Every structure is written in structure tokens, then in C-alpha cells.
Amino acid sequence: MNKKIFLLFLFVFLLMGISGCNKGQKFIEEAYILDPKEALDLHSSKFEDDPEWKEIENFLHMIAKKDIDTIDRFYLYGSEPGYEKVATQNYGYLPFYTNEEVEIINEIVPKSNTDIRPGRNRTKTKYIVIHNTGMASPVMTASRLSQSINNSNRQASWHFTVDDHEIYQQLFIDEIGWHAGNPEGNNYGIGIEMAVYQGIDLNMAMRNTAKLTAWLMLAYNLEIKDVKRHYDFSGKNCPQVLIEAERWEEFLDLVEIEYYGQKYFSDVEFIWESLSTKLDDEGKIISKAGKGDNVSYRVKVNFNGKKKIYQFASYLEKMI
Numbered sequence: 578m579n580k581k582i583f584l585l586f587l588f589v590f591l592l593m594g595i596s597g598c599n600k601g602q603k604f605i606e607e608a609y610i611l612d613p614k615e616a617l618d619l620h621s622s623k624f625e626d627d628p629e630w631k632e633i634e635n636f637l638h639m640i641a642k643k644d645i646d647t648i649d650r651f652y653l654y655g656s657e658p659g660y661e662k663v664a665t666q667n668y669g670y671l672p673f674y675t676n677e678e679v680e681i682i683n684e685i686v687p688k689s690n691t692d693i694r695p696g697r698n699r700t701k702t703k704y705i706v707i708h709n710t711g712m713a714s715p716v717m718t719a720s721r722l723s724q725s726i727n728n729s730n731r732q733a734s735w736h737f738t739v740d741d742h743e744i745y746q747q748l749f750i751d752e753i754g755w756h757a758g759n760p761e762g763n764n765y766g767i768g769i770e771m772a773v774y775q776g777i778d779l780n781m782a783m784r785n786t787a788k789l790t791a792w793l794m795l796a797y798n799l800e801i802k803d804v805k806r807h808y809d810f811s812g813k814n815c816p817q818v819l820i821e822a823e824r825w826e827e828f829l830d831l832v833e834i835e836y837y838g839q840k841y842f843s844d845v846e847f848i849w850e851s852l853s854t855k856l857d858d859e860g861k862i863i864s865k866a867g868k869g870d871n872v873s874y875r876v877k878v879n880f881n882g883k884k885k886i887y888q889f890a891s892y893l894e895k896m897i
């Protein structure tokens with residue numbers, strides 16, 4: 578072997594050794610390759626007899642997808658001049674679940690602002706009501722919207738504002754807000770506004786909203802049928818972006834994943850690792866796929882003192 582190549586190998590081995598040491602935990606007990614063809618069959622796991630691990634495997638199957646859709650072009654709508662209709666495209670994703678806590682930034686509107694805070698509490702919580710904004714300019718992030726509702730005199734309010742990065746809270750959860758356009762929705766519903774601005778990763782905004790929604794469902798003992806669109810109360814075309822892009826059902830699927838994860842797997846650690854340059858460790862497709870391609874990833878699962886690695890592959894459809 579030529580000396581240079583030998584040194585290169587030596588270097589690589591050393592590097593592997595060092596990075597291996599840094600990882601601390603070893604997840605090498607068992608590695609299962611799960612065929613993506615089986616990914617849609619929730620009860621086909623043939624590797625594990627322990628019922629608790631079987632539940633975990635079923636959950637992984639719920640997240641795995643045989644194909645990753647490229648997201649069709651969709652539109653955001655704005656009342657601002659020049660942003661009336663903004664064409665947007667995001668790449669696809671896989672909804673990798675982690676049991677990180679829902680992080681909420683508190684920006685509760687001052688009580689003196691009675692236009693925003695009616696000052697009454699709900700007697701019962703029956704719904705979670707989903708909205709999206711009609712302010713498509715690139716500055717209208719959740720942070721900006723939260724600031725503007727804090728300084729607004731418009732009689733409109735909701736509890737949480739979410740985008741692809743953050744979640745802000747404007748009302749105490751048990752307070753009544755004005756968002757649903759009818760008494761039933763306002764008096765019994767928690768309002769969540771998705772801030773959809775030009776440049777948004779809508780997939781991530783949907784996932785963040787799903788995480789918050791599932792957390793609220795568990796807190797208030799609600800079911801998936803209780804997750805409503807603004808449209809369901811007043812007929813308003815809201816959340817318009819999800820409705821027009823036909824992504825409402827997909828949103829509910831994301832809520833279910835988060836719900837199961839938060840309800841049943843709070844004591845399970847999931848560590849996702851992409852094995853492809855087109856996919857990141859959060860499950861986002863990060864580069865244009867061109868002709869269509871396979872992407873693979875693994876998830877390290879740590880539960881009850883036992884660690885396992887599962888490997889999956891998905892077909893990433895070609896970009897349009």
C-alpha cells in the first residue's frame with residue numbers, strides 16, 4: 578500500500594474511533610432493516626415479540642412512508658399590497674417524532690387590552706380551532722404577529738401563534754378568545770393561528786402546530802374529531818392555505834402521530850439520523866431531488882434499558 582493511502586486510512590480509522598468515543602452511548606445491540614414495502618402495514622412487524630417494543634415498531638411504521646411526495650406548488654394569501662397571492666413550494670418530509678417538550682413563548686396580552694382579552698373563562702373545552710393568517714409578506718412571522726396582536730385594538734384574538742420555528746401564546750388557555758366567528762367555537766374552542774408568510778416551510782409549521790394540538794388534546798382529554806377548522810364554525814375559508822392545498826387530512830395525520838408519541842412514548846428516546854444528503858435529521862428534504870431518488874435513515878430507539886437501531890428507506894419522488 579502506498580504510504581499516502583495508508584496514512585489516509587489511519588486518519589479515517591482514528592477519526593472513526595474518536596467520534597465513536599464521543600457518542601457515549603452504543604446502539605449496536607440489534608439492527609433491523611425494515612423494508613419500505615412493509616412500511617404501510619402497521620401490524621407486520623415480525624422481529625419483536627415483546628408487546629411494548631412491538632408498539633414502538635408499529636409507531637415507527639406509522640411515521641415511515643414508502644414514498645415521499647414532493648409538495649405541489651401552493652399559494653399563500655395576503656392583504657398587503659404585492660402579497661395578494663404568493664406562490665410557494667417546499668420539498669417533502671418525513672414526520673420524525675422526538676419527545677421534546679412543546680416550547681411555548683409567553684407573550685400574553687396585557688389584561689387592560691379588553692379588545693383582545695374579553696376577560697371570561699371557558700366553562701368547558703370542546704375544540705381546538707385551527708386558522709392560518711392572510712398576511713403573506715415575509716415579515717409576518719409568528720413572532721411579528723404575536724407582537725402586533727399585543728398592540729392591536731381589533732376585536733380578534735386567539736391563544737397561540739405558530740410558524741415553522743416558534744410557538745407564541747397570547748391568551749391564557751382557559752380564557753375565551755374571538756377567533757371562530759361563532760359563539761360555539763369562541764366559547765368552547767382554543768384558537769391556534771398558523772402564521773404563513775412568504776418563505777415559510779409549511780411542512781414544519783404544520784408539524785409544530787400538530788405538536789401543540791396533540792399536547793392540548795391530552796391536556797383537555799380531546800379526540801381527533803375535536804380538532805376543527807375555522808371553516809367548520811363559520812364557513813370562512815380558513816385555514817385557507819391548508820384547505821386549498823388539500824392538506825387538512827395530512828395535518829390530522831400529523832396530529833395523530835404527535836398524539837400517540839406524547840401519550841404512549843414519553844419514556845422512549847428516538848434519535849433520528851439521515852443516511853442521505855437529501856434528507857436531514859429532522860426528516861426534511863433539504864435539496865432538490867432531480868429525477869427521483871431513494872433516501873434512507875435510521876432511528877436509534879432507547880427504551881427500558883434496551884437500545885435498538887431500525888433502518889428505513891423511502892422513495893423520494895422527482896421534483897416537478
Ligand SMILES: [Zn+2]
Pocket residue numbers: 707708709756807813815816
Ligand atoms: Zn381563521
